[in-house]
Amino acid sequence: MNEQVAVATAGGAAISSTPTGWGAELRATFTLAWPLVIAQLAQTALTTTDVIMMGWLGPQSLAAGTLATTFLMPFLVCGIGIVGAVAPLVAQARGARDIKAIRRIARQGFWAALILATVMIPVLLQIRPIFEALGQDPVATARAEEYIQVAVWMLYPGLAIIVLRSLLSAFGSTRIILAITVSGVLANAVGNYLLMFGNFGLPPLELRGAALSTVITNFIMFGLMLTYVLRHRRFKRFHVLIRFWKPDWPRFREIFRIGTPIGLTVLAEVGLFTAAALLMGRLGTDEVAAHAIALQSASMAFMVPLGLGIAATVRVGMAYGRGDPEGIRKAGWTAFALGMAFMTLSCALFLTLGRPIVSLFLDPRIPENANAVALAATFLVIAGVFQLVDGAQVVAAHALRGLSDTKIPMVLAIFSYWVVGLPIAYVLGFTLDWRGVGIWIGLAAGLAFAAIVLVARFAMREQLGLLRPRG
Template sequence: MSENVAPTASAPRSLHGWSTEFRATFTLAWPLVIAQVAQNALQASDVIMMGWLGPEALAAGALASSFLMPFFLFAAGVVGAVAPLTAQARGARDIKAIRRIVRQGFWAAILLAALLLPVVLQIRTVFSWIGQDPALAARAEEYIQIAVLMLFPALGVIVLRSFLSSFEATRVILVVTIGGVVVNAFGNYLLMFGNFGMPRLELRGAGIVIVLTNIFMLAAMLAYVLRHRRFRRFNVLIRFWKPDWPRFRELFHIGVPMGLTVLAEVGLFTAATMLMGRLGTDEVAAHAIALQCASLAFMVPLGLGVAATVRVGIAYGRQDREGVRKAGWTSFALGTGFMAVSALCFLLFGPAIVTIFLDPGVPENRHALALAASFLAIAGIFQLVDGAQVVAAHSLRGLSDTKIPMLMAIFGYWLVGLPIAYVMGFVFDWRGVGIWTGLACGLAFVAVLLVGRFAMRERLGLLDRIRL
């Protein structure tokens, strides 16, 4: 079936042209991009301030966070299904459905947090199994025993972010996230170090603050939704305890593959870090530098991806094939366009960029800096495919298509990218360059599959709910 289908009364003509879609997507996406950067800043402030406590506290806090985050990211992927579902309901002008979807999103958040909490609390046992230093494991447990409670408010924040994003109310997300960064930094200053007469709680203080920060963000977003005239009509908390089992099941049906897709990609980069650890300290340091630079650039297509989910979902909900096409390809063009610029920067200015992280005047740093520059050159090459795959995946989420993309991601990352990384790095002795080459190949493979799937959405029956 061709992309250009003549509209009928059942399948309305797209309401606007390419330029209008471009402006709508950009307006929706830019606050989300900055909010993603701010979220990274929140995590970075934790790491920096833990470092002020000393290397042991930093190591323990980093280990605890690295243990907690995969569980959180999986759960966030599941409840993130609120975004495409509410966008589709908005397109269909179904206010009652929106309220029920958000309510079931909160239910899913509470259930997932309750299920994951006892698992995360086994951190000391898990660390003992894998041979971590007992003293570090004990200090990591100090942090995680409190920090794990952040799952409840943090997943609630994801539900409200998804709801607000589906109505293009992204500036409030940005403001609340920046507020969270401030609360987190000030709270750490008080409770980690005992300033202004507060007790010095060190890592326990950091755990308390991350919970309080997420409670603040949840309360701020919830107050906005309940009080703002645009959103209070949805009454998202009315009859909160009333179940809607079909929508609850649908949320997990769409969301679980989303969560597993996130885990597959995070796991690939974690595995790459483990492989780097076999090569030496300089390789690990260089890998961390290049990964930090690539992650920062990735925030732009990630924000555009969320915008793509919303724009595609709205068009899908209003039965607008042409709108789906314009929304998906506009986000794709913006995402890959930005990544082309960042790729050029990495390729041309990589050696200068890496000096932000290590002093080139110190002789011991020179090898790590040279490695980081070479890794960043390859990161520049895969910037394009990384942007393409994340926007394509989010566009497909707008069509509630998540299961097949999940399988594509798992196959591409773990059966293509990781084996190539190992073979290139260790069999062909390309070392760190070979590992980064494998990452690029895995991302490129997934990007081709996902972009191709969106391009063939009509033939694959992904738009069958839109009547001709």
């Protein structure tokens, strides 16, 4: 097939690179997005599996594991955001038919992943003094440190996976991403069963076992994805590992120029939830466990608009690369409509099925779980209410990334989450003594403000000069 007309995917689908009508755009976005959506759900299922199995160890283990992953997550998602700049850059290069740039972008993406992981790991290993300074429970802190000491090593394969996923997504090869991610979920579940609980003669490592399983799973996924890119006929021509140590400083700087604001944007949001977890830690173990359950459930729903947002980055980026304002408009609003439709459904589910959802994590028949179960069900009601704004803000942010517009959205996100959301959470939670409910209302307020300003920015993209020719 003519490479200037369409991008044939390795997974068997095709993504048009030419202007389309609304119906064709809907089909193209859906074709690209559905494997990404399921892959994002599967990716979250990795951590959901950990949360569920930590819950089987008891509320204390669940609380300690939650504190550990809450500490790790801001570093991980910041790195993912930075390295994720590979996706819009490759999409724009494809739209502009600049094929030679693709291999260079991918290689420098690997450089960025290695550097970021090397810088982050020593900081993460300081979890004990940091948590002690923040007044966290000493026993929970000690157990969280056990998890972190092992889990940090997943940063190397985890960030490198993002480079390969970005490359594959920009080519529409999303089904292989889905297949590998689902394989990772299964591998992680088996690893947890063996390593956490000491089955088949292995020692019961508990939280360390969960961390070790996560590390092994990420290395397996990276190996599978790299093998695919190196061996499949559509990607092996890029020779992403040949002359790996040869620098391409303009591409390297471009990844950090575009990616750093993305990373800080995501960090601002995840940091808000990290701060919320730490505030919950001041309220008690039951509040932390309930927060973990509600947050994990909300995160599962969030993966659908996130997958649609990644598709929006690719579709908008391709249209931007070929200089097609109408294609940009259709790509952005199509993804937005799909995201809002799903989040309306998830809102209804959270409002009506809160307690059955919570029972998947903690057994309500056990008396000592009763308070945590009741709190989690209440938090889920609030999480249901902010599903709509959460979906709106993530799709809008990703559509803007397709235009390489990342700096101003970063400022808007930081303001939304830390100037609007966190102060409201603290005042309602502690000053007015609404406790966990107040903290979750603050989270909703920050997300709502972000949704309003980011959607408005995409709507005003022409007036704001965001459609200037790609340099």
